[in-house]
Amino acid sequence: MKRIVTPGELITDKKKKVGGNIFIKDNCIYSSVLGILNESEDYVSIVPLNGPYVPEVNDAVVCIIKNVTNNGYIIDINSHSDCFLPKSLVTKELKIGQMLFARVKVVDGVDVTELDNINILPIGNILVVPSVKVPRLIGKNDSMLNVLKKYTQSNMLVGRNGWVWCVSKNFSLLEDAINLIITNSQKSNLTNTIEEYLKKNS
């Protein structure tokens, strides 16, 4: 059965392959975050329940233009540092507040230094979810995303950084459903429960 572990908790003293959110001390494996333990015979990792967004190469992110300089744009990607986009990479003049969908190309340490595959998004809403819960919002083979799109008649783009761009005919229902996914992300069989909820309320 799945269980929740707290920071510093001893998970095992056996030798195993380790995934994320784990630290090793004196040949023992400890948890480093509050999260759900994912343990098998030869592998152990922890799925965190909350946490800051740490960018990785090839992440698709929704971002907003924060400032314009002489030779480029300062872009907010919901990370602890901003990113710089040179004007030579975009064909169109951009304004402050415009939303983009881009791919992280280079990460230097923990700072994003370059973006590519830049798409300018039309006017829409941005919903903020914790970045660790993005996989839950998408679901296996996009199952959760398809359910949300179908019942709320919306168009959505989910960024790995926890920002969701959306245009919807039933925006309040979409917002409620996403809030439910965030607060109940640790429970199993979530897609079916959310589908029932949406059927009842749409």
Next chain:
Amino acid sequence: MSQNKRPDGRSLNELRPISIKLGVNKNADGSCFLEWGKNTVIATVNGPKPIFPKHLADPTKAVIDYKYRMASFSVTERKSPVPGKRDKEISLVSGHALEAAVMVEQFPNTVIDVNVLILSADAGTRVAALTAASLAAADAGLPMRGLISAVAAGRADGSLVLDLDKNDEDTKDAVDMACAFLMPQKELALLQMDGFVDKKDCSKILETALKGAEMVYEIQKKALIEKYPMEGDIQ
């Protein structure tokens, strides 16, 4: 004080009742509301985020900006809301203690804001604040080596006691030792003391404090796990 009981009815090795609520502030990344006897504390954690002014940045680790403040209504006589010497000193040492738990080296050139406000005070606020701050950091999902469990121990009316309240602190021979441990490793993260004590008593007080910290750690763990119920309907 009778042989085994204190004026408020607690035995010598008993903590005041602790209740914890997590995620109380929606604007913060992590937050914790803690009631410890008559102490009431609210702690929030924001970050990691860019640091300003830039010259304060550390390229090897994140800076923890710990702010301990007492509300002006937290004590019987109005306290000036201007941060005094005491506030600044406690902020500094508590920030260093929290740095032992949080893996600050993973976020270079950033700052983690920790704000702790004491809403009502009845002795032992710095340990209550540190306990709440470490829970708020865990709630924010920051990578940590463990939790900081803090508790005060000392001497009152000739006997060694755990978790001193205002009555205990006001006795003539009072010794108040505020300790914070990195749990479950049982490493000492903070040690401050008021009063006079010999070597023998000092080590005994530390042992008592460690036992108290273990009790606090169990309560902290329970509160963290209870925030996310694994079963039941969605709500």
